[in-house]
Amino acid sequence: MSSLATAVEQLKNTAHVWFPALAGIGTTVWAVVQFLVKDRRERETREFEAYHRLVAELVSPKSTGAPMWRDSQGAILFELRNFPRYFAYSSRLLKRLMDVPAWSGDPALLEEMSLTLGFLRQRPHWWKRSRDFDPTPQERQPSRLHKWLSHMSDWTLFRDVLH
Numbered sequence: 001m002s003s004l005a006t007a008v009e010q011l012k013n014t015a016h017v018w019f020p021a022l023a024g025i026g027t028t029v030w031a032v033v034q035f036l037v038k039d040r041r042e043r044e045t046r047e048f049e050a051y052h053r054l055v056a057e058l059v060s061p062k063s064t065g066a067p068m069w070r071d072s073q074g075a076i077l078f079e080l081r082n083f084p085r086y087f088a089y090s091s092r093l094l095k096r097l098m099d100v101p102a103w104s105g106d107p108a109l110l111e112e113m114s115l116t117l118g119f120l121r122q123r124p125h126w127w128k129r130s131r132d133f134d135p136t137p138q139e140r141q142p143s144r145l146h147k148w149l150s151h152m153s154d155w156t157l158f159r160d161v162l163h
Helices: 002-013 015-059 067-082 084-097 107-122 144-162
Strands: none
Touching (some): 015 084, 084 107
């Protein structure tokens, strides 16, 4: 018991040293956290504006049929790959655009759309938060547990047939 009393007494005697150090560390950590939160919010806002500007340029042609416009559209289709937060929406948008007659008549744009859709489908989503990825029912993959359970149920049925 005396060792505990001694430790408490030492803390009281050295409080003038460790308390300001802890306060300084806490203030620094708080400032860093606030900076990171503000930086992330600003980055997401810039990404939001850039993505929506690209989509607006993609779906509203300035002069339909002009060769430069088609090249610009192809570049925009390629740039959609750089916005992982919007992969699910970009996939749905491109699927809808493939059915629009103005888009389906241009083989180069259709090829770029197909390549981008393939990229968006094959891209791993491990770095994304769950709220950012909303797959359509066709894009949902069965989990490993679901595959294993279905395999086991098939094996059980097979075993029951043998016996």
